[in-house]
Amino acid sequence: MTDQPRLLEGLDPEQRQAVIAPRGPVCVLAGAGTGKTRTITHRIAYLVQRGLVAPQQVLAVTFTARAAGEMRTRLRALGAAGVQAQTFHAAAFRQLRYFWPRVHETQMWQLTDNKFRLVVQAANKVGLSTEREDVRDLAGEIEWAKSSLIGPEQYPAAAAAADRDVPVLPEQLSKAFAAYEQLKNRAQALDFDDLLLHIAAILEEQPEIAEEFRSRYRSFVVDEYQDVNPLQQRVLDGWLGNRDDLTVVGDANQTIYSFAGASPKWLIGFPHKYPDATLVRLERDYRSTPQVVGLANQVIGAARERPAGTRLKLVGQRPDGPRPDFAEYDDETEEADAIARRIAQLAKRGVALSEMAVLFRVNAQSEVYEKALSDAEIPYQVRGGERFFARAEVRQAMVTLRAAVAYGGNDEDLPATVRAALREVGLTDEPPAGGAARERWESLIALVELAEELAATAPDADLARYVAELDARAEAQHPPTVEGVTLASLHAAKGLEWDAVFLVGLVEGTLPIQHADTDAAVEEERRLLYVGATRAREHLCLSWALARAGGRRYRRRSRFLYGLVPDEHPAALPNKVKQRELLSRPAKPEKPRCRICNATLAGTMDIKLGRCADCPSDVDEDLLSRLKAWRSERARQLKVPAYVVFTDATLTALAEQRPSDVSALVGISGIGASKVQKFGSDVLALIQREHRGGPETPGDAGFSDDRADSSKNTLRSARRSQ
Structure with a gap:
């Protein structure tokens, strides 16, 4: 004790x-x-x-x-x-397992392990798409509703009040929600929220x-x-x-x-x-160096509104370390290759691969880093990928260890006993050169290290207790550390920490994510960056690329980086050519102003609408209704959530400002070159139809030759400005 x-x-x-x-x-x-x-x-x-x-x-x-x-x-x-x-x-x-029989006088219903199948059936029953992505979005909305204590009947009103970007019409989702509950109850099954x-x-x-x-x-x-x-x-x-x-x-x-x-x-x-x-x-931060802590404080300190309970200011307690690094690249491939080289350099300096992580906003960003690390022969693991205890070599090892317990293995030296048992399944004293054999060896040696950890905290632990610990961890999905760089989303990284963290892909439209179109949503994106920065103990690198692989350099670095990157830093002025370009640019434009009262606009929603929240709206309700109907149809055709086409806020801005050409269209916050190319002709045709009452329908209208010619320069400008 x-x-x-x-x-x-x-x-x-x-x-x-x-x-x-x-x-x-x-x-x-x-x-x-x-x-x-x-x-x-x-x-x-x-x-x-x-x-x-x-x-x-x-x-x-x-x-x-x-x-x-x-x-x-x-x-x-x-x-x-x-x-x-x-x-x-x-x-x-x-x-619930204990109390259920007393309340219902029956055996407890089974916890469903195939919720997806039930959602598919519910979607099919009410005539909704059963494509995998659509079903996943539908399941997510059902989970949100149940965790928010909202039933199927209340869902439409609650979703509107919460400004949810719903994947289908709220009334349709309400019906699918109700069908899902009926199917589940009929099968006498429970999902996790039911618990x-x-x-x-x-x-x-x-x-x-x-x-x-x-x-x-x-x-x-x-x-x-x-x-x-x-x-x-x-x-x-x-x-x-x-x-x-x-x-x-x-x-x-x-x-x-x-x-x-x-x-x-x-x-x-x-x-x-x-x-x-x-x-x-x-507020005393024992994890990160004062340099990392200082940057994290800058990130969160720039938040627009901070309630009393959020005004924590971290104070670094560790010795000084390197300053956070910033890097700008021409495209994503160059960014990923550079990160792989930096990881290799840190590894040579003694930083363990398991103590390094590459963190990104969305999982789709992982692929280019997986390739870069594979090309550099650097092992990695994708957090959220195959679970440790589900790996074939780990399952085989646990069978062998249970057999060793049954035959009464030597418990005097637990780590040595575990190592000896695992030799039967291929553990060697020295690691293999690489490839699948090295990955298998890393999994087995992680089991040995877990035995060493248990022996240190409980010197009297025997092999039976060690195996019980493994079983408990397998049930809880609490794996030991495996040697390899971690690739993870910012959400998945919460609660973890590494010696070196690379925050990548920090561009507008990714962080903050494109559909973050309210002040509250943008501030949550800021907190994501804060969480990412505070994962680093010593080395922190923030980077962004101006283009996708081989594409045009139209991206802008994240707004959250302004004020963080020093003016003299190479990322701000990487070469003399760029310095001359910057010096030759006109002065920064004035802050956006309200088109009604001319006051300076600050909020994200105000900037998007082009007016203060208190100024009267001149929205064309009929046009807004047509835009929403068009968006629903386009989202259905593209098989994407409606907000991927345009958010509600962007549609409102369109119905208020009623742009007449491409130049005015890209002047609305949130509409860039890619949106213009995909949807510009439809939107402009809809707006013009409202004015002249013509018979065109969205999707049939196109740019006239004159407009197509005159819009090319505007599109180029839009790409450059993003």
């Missing part, structure tokens, strides 16, 4: 304050890299050691199986092995069961509290009842899942709900 004084060793004053806070409501606002997991696990262990709560009475919840697994490992090392540390869904599943919905209902409607549950669990801890959605908060309220023994930890600056229903409002509002709560702010 760990004694109390040792639990407080090595904690800074703020961490110590959080650990020793009495039972009751505690809110820890923890910035990136400030040791939040260390703080909350020490707090749990401290409460247990002082006898304020029994381990079995504590329920700690987080959002990923990996984070829950890490929490259990730390708690075990701190002498609090009996604490339940699970995801929301895992905790609800466990509770939370049912346990919340049981706790609210069955007082005896609620009392039984609350008599067992007395103390609750919620990690990443900024990511809770309304359904998860409803479950947490059911767990608590009228009690307040709750510790929450989070950082509103890392809220990046709003599209899935997550909201920081419960974290920010915690002190108002619990006026007597202990509030602790963790």
Whole structure:
């Protein structure tokens, strides 16, 4: 057992304050890299050691199986092995299996492992597309609705209120949602959201069961509290009842899942709900160098509005490191090849490949980096790809290790025992040269390193306990580290960290993403960049390319980089030619002004509409209706969500400003050369039809020869300006 004084060793004053806070409501606002997991696990262990709560009475919840697994490992090392540390869904599943037979007097319905098939059937039943991408979008909207406590009947109004970019008409999606629920219930199946919905209902409607549950669990801890959605908060309220023994930890600056229903409002509002709560702010960053921390503070400090709960300013605690690097390239291929060379250089200087990551906004950006790393013979792993415990060599190794337990292997030296057992499946003392054999070896050596980790934290651990640990990790999807560069999206990188991080593809239209057309959406994109930057411990490189592979150089670097890249940096002035070009350019244009009152425009939506939010709208409602009908048809033809054609805000701007030619069209924020080429003729024809009442229909109209000739220069200018 760990004694109390040792639990407080090595904690800074703020961490110590959080650990020793009495039972009751505690809110820890923890910035990136400030040791939040260390703080909350020490707090749990401290409460247990002082006898304020029994381990079995504590329920700690987080959002990923990996984070829950890490929490259990730390708690075990701190002498609090009996604490339940699970995801929301895992905790609800466990509770539901216990209470379901008592409530329904039947066996619990099966948790469906093929939700996609049911959504396909529902889509087909109501006449919607069953193409894979369309079904995925439909499933995503159903998940958002259920996690937001919205039923099929309420969906259209709720989607409009939330300004959702829905893949089909809201009324059609409502019907598909209802059909999905009917099919699922008829099959007596549950999806993951049902786990939370049912346990919340049981706790609210069955007082005896609620009392039984609350008599067992007395103390609750919620990690990443900024990511809770309304359904998860409803479950947490059911767990608590009228009690307040709750510790929450989070950082509103890392809220990046709003599209899935997550909201920081419960974290920010915690002190108002619990006026007597202990509030602790963790701002000492132990992860990153002061140079990385400084850049991260600049990124998040430029946010337009920051509620009180988000005003954390990180203070770097590590020694100085290299300044963040910025790099501009002609095209994506050149960018990827340069990143691969930089990775090779860092590897020669001793940075492990597993301590480097390439992070991007969308998964489609991965391909060019996979190729560049493969060409450079640098191993990599795509986060979100094949799961570690699903690999053939790992499955084979676990069979061998279980057999070794059955035959009574030598447990005196656990790592040596594991290494000896894995020789039967191909583990050698030296790694193979490369290719598939090297990848297999890396997986096996990762199992040995896991044995070394367990032996260090639990010296008396034997082979049977090690195999049990592997089984638990396999169930929780908590793999050991494999040697290789990580490729991941910014969303998938949250909660992870590396010595060197490359943030790539930082251009307008990608970060912020093109369909981020409100101030709130743009600020969430800014938080994504902040999350990416704070993943780096020492080396941080931010880069962008002016074109796709071999294409025109029409892209602009992300607006989030302005103010970050020093004026004298090579990325800003890479050569004398570019310097002369910059010096010869006319002065920067004035900030956009309202076309009605001439006031300076600041908000994203105001700039797009060309007017202040308070100024009267002169939208042509009939034109707007026709534009929306046209967009729906084009989206159906292209098999893409409607917002990919044009967002609602862009359609409103078109219906208000009614551009008459290509030049006016590209003057609307969010309409560039590619949009003009794809949809310009349709849009201009629709607008002209409104004025002259002609019979043309969208899609049939085209540019006249004169307009086509006169628009070429405008299109070229549009490409250059993007």
